[in-house]
Amino acid sequence: MQFLKTMLLAGAATALATAAMAQDGKGISDDAVKIGMILDMSGAYSALDGQGSVAAVQMAIDEMGGKVAGKPIELMSGDHQNKADIGSNIARQWADQEHVDLILGGANSGVGIALQGITAEKNVAYINNGGATNALTNENCAPETGLHWTYDTDALANGTAVAMVKEGNKSWYFITADYTFGHNLEKTAANAVKANGGEVVGDVAAPFPTPDFSSFLLQAQGSGAQVIGLANAGTDTQNSVKQAQEFGIVQGGQKLASLLLFITDVDALGLDAAQGLTLTTGFYWDFDEKSREWSAKYEEKTGQKPSMVQAGMYSSALQYLKAVDAAGTDDPKTVVAKLKEMPIEDAFARNGKVRADGLMVHDMYLAQVKTPDESKEKWDYYKIIRTIPGDDAFQPLDKGSCEAAKKM
Numbered sequence: 001m002q003f004l005k006t007m008l009l010a011g012a013a014t015a016l017a018t019a020a021m022a023q024d025g026k027g028i029s030d031d032a033v034k035i036g037m038i039l040d041m042s043g044a045y046s047a048l049d050g051q052g053s054v055a056a057v058q059m060a061i062d063e064m065g066g067k068v069a070g071k072p073i074e075l076m077s078g079d080h081q082n083k084a085d086i087g088s089n090i091a092r093q094w095a096d097q098e099h100v101d102l103i104l105g106g107a108n109s110g111v112g113i114a115l116q117g118i119t120a121e122k123n124v125a126y127i128n129n130g131g132a133t134n135a136l137t138n139e140n141c142a143p144e145t146g147l148h149w150t151y152d153t154d155a156l157a158n159g160t161a162v163a164m165v166k167e168g169n170k171s172w173y174f175i176t177a178d179y180t181f182g183h184n185l186e187k188t189a190a191n192a193v194k195a196n197g198g199e200v201v202g203d204v205a206a207p208f209p210t211p212d213f214s215s216f217l218l219q220a221q222g223s224g225a226q227v228i229g230l231a232n233a234g235t236d237t238q239n240s241v242k243q244a245q246e247f248g249i250v251q252g253g254q255k256l257a258s259l260l261l262f263i264t265d266v267d268a269l270g271l272d273a274a275q276g277l278t279l280t281t282g283f284y285w286d287f288d289e290k291s292r293e294w295s296a297k298y299e300e301k302t303g304q305k306p307s308m309v310q311a312g313m314y315s316s317a318l319q320y321l322k323a324v325d326a327a328g329t330d331d332p333k334t335v336v337a338k339l340k341e342m343p344i345e346d347a348f349a350r351n352g353k354v355r356a357d358g359l360m361v362h363d364m365y366l367a368q369v370k371t372p373d374e375s376k377e378k379w380d381y382y383k384i385i386r387t388i389p390g391d392d393a394f395q396p397l398d399k400g401s402c403e404a405a406k407k408m
Contacts, residue, residue: 039106041079048307060318095122109133109181125332141402150312159280173225174203283308294347315348357405361390
């Protein structure tokens with residue numbers, strides 16, 4: 001009995017010591033690094049996010065050998081169904097019961113804002129990869145625990161909108177997804193249009209998601225604007241582009257500007273419908289040897305090339321795990337601080353760095369969708385027109401409104 005009592009006391013002491021180490025920023029809590037992914041697994045953004053994102057993060061875990069700081073890495077995933085309350089409930093359960101160390105948030109800005117607030121409250125690291133809103137590093141920032149990785153509305157607008165206005169496309173009409181993401185994207189794009197000498201002649205909010213864009217496209221057509229800006233994404237973008245072709249809008253001389261287009265959208269649309277679209281992207285599988293090599297492995301695993309969200313998921317998970325290894329702890333604030341010290345270079349990111357406000361600044365690319373004749377094979381869809389250096393693509397830190405970052 002005395003031996004058993006001694007063993008129990010020793011075990012309790014070890015558990016307390018482990019918990020204290022994690023609390024002090026040393027050691028791995030619960031003897032495992034736990035990553036939870038809250039994604040669109042079944043809705044409008046599932047093709048560009050979903051199971052493909054899970055596969056990408058598993059690739060990062062495999063690259064680390066399945067362990068970090070000598071402890072196993074565990075991965076779980078859940079479907080937010082594009083509803084902030086569902087995503088929030090999953091995050092709270094994982095924080096309280098599963099003791100996750102990192103939550104990776106997939107596409108949907110409304111869900112992303114909710115998750116960043118909960119993870120800050122629960123002291124869990126959070127990296128957003130699919131939500132575009134720049135509010136994540138402005139008014140809703142949480143720079144001690146929350147990071148914004150793949151792209152944001154500023155980077156998208158500073159690529160596509162600025163390039164098209166400079167080509168002489170001065171008048172714009174916006175069709176906007178009627179929730180946080182769409183309105184934020186329209187606002188930043190409209191500001192970029194006006195700052196470069198263009199004008200916005202009108203806009204209309206479309207329910208998210210919607211299969212029928214006919215009335216919205218007819219309003220845009222009737223406006224006479226040179227450019228119809230699509231402030232939407234996923235299947236909404238696909239439906240609006242297809243229906244614009246059916247209405248003869250492009251044939252009539254107006255241009256479409258897809259402010260957030262993914263390679264999965266182009267694949268679904270086909271080059272006949274998507275050809276000529278100008279877009280801004282944070283990743284293209286055929287950009288260089290590093291991106292080609294990783295994308296080939298991803299395609300072997302999934303049967304398709306990665307979207308920029310899926311590539312961003314891989315990058316953020318890999319760099320997080322490297323930061324845990326370097327810091328020797330999974331303490332969220334310690335790991336996020338370590339990420340801010342590290343250069344970010346991998347298959348996704350070029351010239352990357354994590355700023356004080358939590359934004360991962362990196363090179364973006366202005367691209368154009370190829371014609372069917374220009375494409376040599378499936379997934380050969382983009383012409384990269386130019387690289388946009390990260391400091392030019394993203395909002396400058398001193399222009400932001402993250403008060404917490406200014407005090408760090």
